[in-house]
Amino acid sequence: MRKFNSHSIPIRLNLLFAIVILLFMAIIGRLLYMQVLHKDFYENKLASASQTRVTTGSVRGEIYDATGKPLVENTVKQVVAFTRSNKMTATDLKDISKKLLNYVSVTSPELTDRQIADYYLADPAIYKKTVEALPKDKRFDSDGNLLSESELYNNAAESIASDQMSYTEDEKKAIYIFNQLNAVGNFATGNIQTDPLDDTQIAVIASASKELPGISISTSWDRKVLDTSLSSIVGSVSSEKSGLPAEDVDEYLKKGYSLNDRVGTSYLEKQYEEILQGKRTVKEIHLDKHGDMESVENIEEGSKGKNIKLTIDLAFQDSVDELLKSYFKSELANGGAKYSEGVYAVALNPKTGAVLALSGMKHNVDTGELTPDSLGTVTNVFVPGSVVKAATISSGWENGVLSGNQTLTDQPIVFQGSAPINSWYTVSTGSFPITAVEALEYSSNTYMVQTALGMMGQTYKPNMSVVTNQLDSAMGKLRSTFGEYGLGVSTGIDLPDESIGFVPKEFDLANYLNNAFGQFDNYTPLQLAQYVATIANNGVRLAPHIVEGIYDNNDTGGLGELIQETETKEINRVNISKSDMALLQQGFYQVSHGTSPLTTGRSFSNGATVSISGKTGTAESNVGNGQKATNTNAVAYAPSNNPQIAVAVVFPHNTNLTNGVGPSIARDIINLYNKHHPMN
Numbered sequence: 001m002r003k004f005n006s007h008s009i010p011i012r013l014n015l016l017f018a019i020v021i022l023l024f025m026a027i028i029g030r031l032l033y034m035q036v037l038h039k040d041f042y043e044n045k046l047a048s049a050s051q052t053r054v055t056t057g058s059v060r061g062e063i064y065d066a067t068g069k070p071l072v073e074n075t076v077k078q079v080v081a082f083t084r085s086n087k088m089t090a091t092d093l094k095d096i097s098k099k100l101l102n103y104v105s106v107t108s109p110e111l112t113d114r115q116i117a118d119y120y121l122a123d124p125a126i127y128k129k130t131v132e133a134l135p136k137d138k139r140f141d142s143d144g145n146l147l148s149e150s151e152l153y154n155n156a157a158e159s160i161a162s163d164q165m166s167y168t169e170d171e172k173k174a175i176y177i178f179n180q181l182n183a184v185g186n187f188a189t190g191n192i193q194t195d196p197l198d199d200t201q202i203a204v205i206a207s208a209s210k211e212l213p214g215i216s217i218s219t220s221w222d223r224k225v226l227d228t229s230l231s232s233i234v235g236s237v238s239s240e241k242s243g244l245p246a247e248d249v250d251e252y253l254k255k256g257y258s259l260n261d262r263v264g265t266s267y268l269e270k271q272y273e274e275i276l277q278g279k280r281t282v283k284e285i286h287l288d289k290h291g292d293m294e295s296v297e298n299i300e301e302g303s304k305g306k307n308i309k310l311t312i313d314l315a316f317q318d319s320v321d322e323l324l325k326s327y328f329k330s331e332l333a334n335g336g337a338k339y340s341e342g343v344y345a346v347a348l349n350p351k352t353g354a355v356l357a358l359s360g361m362k363h364n365v366d367t368g369e370l371t372p373d374s375l376g377t378v379t380n381v382f383v384p385g386s387v388v389k390a391a392t393i394s395s396g397w398e399n400g401v402l403s404g405n406q407t408l409t410d411q412p413i414v415f416q417g418s419a420p421i422n423s424w425y426t427v428s429t430g431s432f433p434i435t436a437v438e439a440l441e442y443s444s445n446t447y448m449v450q451t452a453l454g455m456m457g458q459t460y461k462p463n464m465s466v467v468t469n470q471l472d473s474a475m476g477k478l479r480s481t482f483g484e485y486g487l488g489v490s491t492g493i494d495l496p497d498e499s500i501g502f503v504p505k506e507f508d509l510a511n512y513l514n515n516a517f518g519q520f521d522n523y524t525p526l527q528l529a530q531y532v533a534t535i536a537n538n539g540v541r542l543a544p545h546i547v548e549g550i551y552d553n554n555d556t557g558g559l560g561e562l563i564q565e566t567e568t569k570e571i572n573r574v575n576i577s578k579s580d581m582a583l584l585q586q587g588f589y590q591v592s593h594g595t596s597p598l599t600t601g602r603s604f605s606n607g608a609t610v611s612i613s614g615k616t617g618t619a620e621s622n623v624g625n626g627q628k629a630t631n632t633n634a635v636a637y638a639p640s641n642n643p644q645i646a647v648a649v650v651f652p653h654n655t656n657l658t659n660g661v662g663p664s665i666a667r668d669i670i671n672l673y674n675k676h677h678p679m680n
Contacts, residue, residue, distance in 0.1 A: 006323040040496050046151045059557075061276040062235060062307030063268060065314040066548060068559050071234055073375075074221045078202050080104060080192040081218035088214070090122035091509070097178040099212055101170070103205050111178035116165040117157040117652060118182065119175040128155045130591050139214055148395050181634035183260070190260050191240055205299060224264075228314060229321045230607060231497065233546070234377035235267030256280065269547070273548055278305030302489050307559050309356035309553040311566075316676045318347055320359040320669055321372055327665055328361050336656025339365060339623040343651045345669055346377050346529035350637060350646040352568045353542035355493070358526070358672065378498045381522035384652045385617030386443045387635045388487060388518040390584045392451055393436050395481035397576045401437065401454030405583050410434040410442075413449045415467045421449055422512065425598055440587030442598040443616060445517045446594045452478065468509055475512050479503065479521070484574045485541065486530035492543030492571055494542070499524050519619055525650045532615070532635035533646035535588065539574035540580045558646075588613035589640050604636055605661035611640040611673045621653060629653040634662035638670045643672055644679045 014321040063071045073665045080100070085106040110613035121127045131139065131152055140146055145156070169177065177192060184190040197205075197217075206217050223237045238245060242259040244252045252263065255274075263277065264270040324343045331337035340362040347356040351570040360380075362373035396402035411431035423445045450460045455474040458467065481491040488503045502522035504511075523531075528546065534541040545566045552560035574581065592604035592612050604612040614636030623629045632654045637646040649665045673679070 017045065019288075022204035040178075043202065053515045058280060058302035059219075059304045060223060060237065060262070061278055061307045061553075062559070063229075063276075064307060064309045064551075064559055065230070065312055066310055067313055067315070068309065069314050071226055071228055072228055073226060075224065076219060076221050078197055078217055079193055079220040080197070080205065081189055081216045081389060082181050082184055083189040083214045083216065084186055085192065085214065089124075090118075090182065091124065092213075093181045094119065094122045094178055096212060097174045097518065098214065099183055100177055100192075100215060101174055102203060103208065103212075105545060106173040106176055108660075109531065111171055111172055111179075112176055113160075113162075113165065113516070113668065114157060115179045116167065116172075116175055117160045119178050120165060121153070121156060122162055122178065123126040129154075130159060136160060150299055154353065162246060172649070188258060188260075188432065189218070191542040194243070213568065223252075228313065229317050229359070229372045230310070230314065230374055232373065233267050235269035235271075236265050237269050237474075238262050238265050266497070271494055272308050272547065275308060276305045276360060277335060279303040301520075304553050304557055306563065307553065307637055308547045308561065309549055309551055310546055311548045312357060312546065316673065317357050317359060317374075319672050319676070320347070320357045321670065323665065323668055324361045327371060327661060328363065331651075331654060331656060331661065332368070334656060336654045337363065337651075339629060339655060340455055340651065340653045341365065342370075342373060342650070343665070344373075344377050344380065344525040345647065346525045347669060348529050348533045348544055348646045350533035350542075350643045351633065353544050353550065355544050355546045356645060358546070358671070360525075364537075365592065373581055375587060377525040378451055378493065379524070381499055381502045381524055382633070382652050383619035383631050384487075384518045384520050384623070384650075385519075385525050385619035385631055385633050386445075387528060387615045387617030387633050387648075388482065388523075388531070389443065389448055390587065390615065391485050391487060391531065392448045392516045393483045393584065394479050394484075394576050394580070396451040396454065397580050397676040398481055399455050399477050401451055404580065405435045407433045407435050407438055408439075408447050408450050409636065410439075410444050410446050413446050414462050415462060416463050423447075429598075437590060438584055439586040439588035440584070440615065441594045441596065443591075443600045448516040449513050452513050465610060466509055471509060471512060475507060475515070477513070478515060481574075482521070484526050484572055485534050486571075488521055488527070491526055491530045492569065493526065494543075494547055495543050498526065501527060506547040518617055525648050527631070528648035528650065529646055530637055532637055532648060533544050533643075534574060535581070535584055536613075536637035536643035536646050538578070539576065541571045541573070543571050545569070583638075588637075591615055592636075592640075601634075601663050603660055604634075604667050606667075607671070608638075608667050609674050610638045612636050612638045612667060612670055613640040613643075614663065614666060616660060618660075623653055623655065627655055629655045632660060632662040634666040636663070636670065638674075640678055644677075645673050667668075 059074055059076060063075065065071060106254070118327040121130060125417045129345035134155055139152065139240065180190070180192045190291065202217050205212070205215065207216070225231050240260055241263060244257060244263060245265055249259070252261070257263070264273040267649050269276065279302050284299050305563045305640055311509065324345060328337055328343045340363055342361050344360040348354065349356060356373040358377045360370050360373035362375040362376060393402065409431055410423060410433070413425050426446065434444055435446060440475050452474065453460050453466070455477055480489055488501045490500050490518055491498065501524060507520065530541065530544060547566055550563045554560040589597065592614055601614055601616045604614045614634060617632070617633040619631040632651040634649045635647065637643040647666045647669050649662045651662055654661065
């Protein structure tokens with residue numbers, strides 16, 4: 001038998017006491033670390049766990065034309081609001097929805113089967129019974145594990161038979177309200193759609209807070225786009241029901257938006273969303289130790305959004321619309337516009353990039369109806385025709401094919417095995433020498449084709465065979481120069497979703513040569529306007545802007561003081577010399593003022609109130625039954641020696657081939673602008 005050593009007991013006790021002392025020291029050290037050294041950190045964590053912040057939007061800012069005329073309006077109204085606590089159950093919401101119907105009215109609510117099923121399952125007993133009645137594969141996965149609560153709920157909702165969802169009209173009104181209440185997140189506030197409230201309803205609801213937990217009266221607004229010629233570019237705003245667009249929801253949530261916030265979904269409303277949205281109201285909800293709402297504190301008061309004012313004078317825009325309508329109806333009367341999809345015009349300030357007009361008339365070829373379509377100037381694309389020839393000559397200079405006002409022989413271009421390429425006058429005049437300036441004045445196709453051949457490293461000779469090993473490179477060079485003028489690339493306008501044109505990746509030699517005189521790639525009227533504005537501005541390409549500035553609100557919530565003016569934004573400069581750019585400007589001047597029988601744009605000058613420089617363009621096509629049509633286009637700027645307006649006009653598929661209507665429209669637009677805003 002082992003003898004017990006009594007001396008070992010004190011040793012073990014001492015060891016135990018030492019361990020206890022070390023543990024106490026560790027606890028004291030940890031408390032010192034938490035309560036002294038990192039006190040602020042843990043206090044903040046405690047505070048954040050017992051409070052949450054919610055935000056709500058404010059009345060949206062407004063949009064005005066250049067003279068201060070409103071293009072949209074907000075109708076402010078009193079509505080029912082619901083703030084949801086984190087302890088409210090579906091049963092609570094069902095009870096509130098029924099009681100609220102004693103104070104408000106709802107007319108003909110539209111409900112989905114899922115909304116009715118959600119209301120049916122709001123009763124816990126019914127939900128439990130419905131889940132228990134589900135088939136096994138609707139309750140358990142393949143491994144026998146119970147499905148998640150969300151999967152069970154969806155399966156339960158889908159299992160509800162139509163005869164179980166038979167409700168009276170009054171009950172359907174409660175369902176309509178219930179689903180709106182249920183869509184509001186914990187601690188969030190949402191507006192509940194009902195029939196308009198009268199003063200009595202507002203007063204009674206405001207005093208019934210005990211019977212209607214979470215229900216209050218709030219201010220809301222409706223957005224109305226006024227019926228103007230600019231309504232299509234104003235854009236739209238989401239509804240309270242739809243809230244944030246699904247494709248942008250994550251981005252908006254990061255910026256502090258709520259799911260049911262109303263935001264701009266297109267064009268100006270979307271582009272200037274953060275300006276128009278305004279300052280948001282921020283409230284902090286404090287919770288007690290049980291997680292219940294204890295108090296609500298206003299952290300930041302919201303305010304109406306800022307306003308934007310456009311560069312477009314609505315009176316000038318309307319006069320351009322009327323002008324386009326008049327010309328189009330005239331062409332309809334003589335049969336020329338029967339197959340045309342409309343007529344479009346853009347006017348810019350070439351020195352600032354300010355948009356002066358975005359005007360369009362859309363033609364329904366089946367009904368003959370004409371409707372305003374300002375948006376079509378930035379989204380629709382057309383074959384430009386000869387208006388782009390200045391860009392082709394520029395590409396010749398940039399790539400060392402042309403030098404200054406170089407003379408080439410204007411002659412029929414005949415390749416081996418191909419039909420000849422002619423200028424409009426070549427058949428009657430034969431071959432003769434022509435300069436770059438004259439090529440613009442006369443609108444020579446053959447000068448452009450010879451330039452394009454030179455970019456492929458070849459010089460034209462009658463009946464030659466063209467080597468195409470440099471075709472892709474040459475098209476790339478040509479399009480690169482076109483892009484310097486804004487053709488086939490983004491213009492940089494302050495509107496989302498503009499078209500950059502139609503620039504096919506697949507092409508052949510004929511496409512390339514035709515592109516040199518504007519018969520292949522397609523561009524928007526806005527791109528053509530930026531192109532001619534760049535020539536007017538000595539080769540400096542500016543981003544068009546439709547918003548002149550951001551403005552505050554005055555005392556009545558209207559247009560206040562200027563906060564920020566839109567700055568002129570230079571995108572690039574055309575890579576040619578000043579002397580070469582002067583040759584282009586001389587060519588455009590000669591188009592309008594030349595005295596040769598071959599001068600193409602005398603319509604610019606006939607009846608003009610200021611000196612106009614410009615370029616005409618036609619693009620041929622067929623409209624069916626073998627009938628030919630042309631895109632009758634024009635680009636121009638004025639005054640020639642001090643440009644203050646640049647204009648592009650597109651009139652597609654006009655079967656009246658002898659009527660050069662494009663230059664006449666451009667001239668009349670410039671005359672209108674000179675009348676509204678006299679130019680020196």
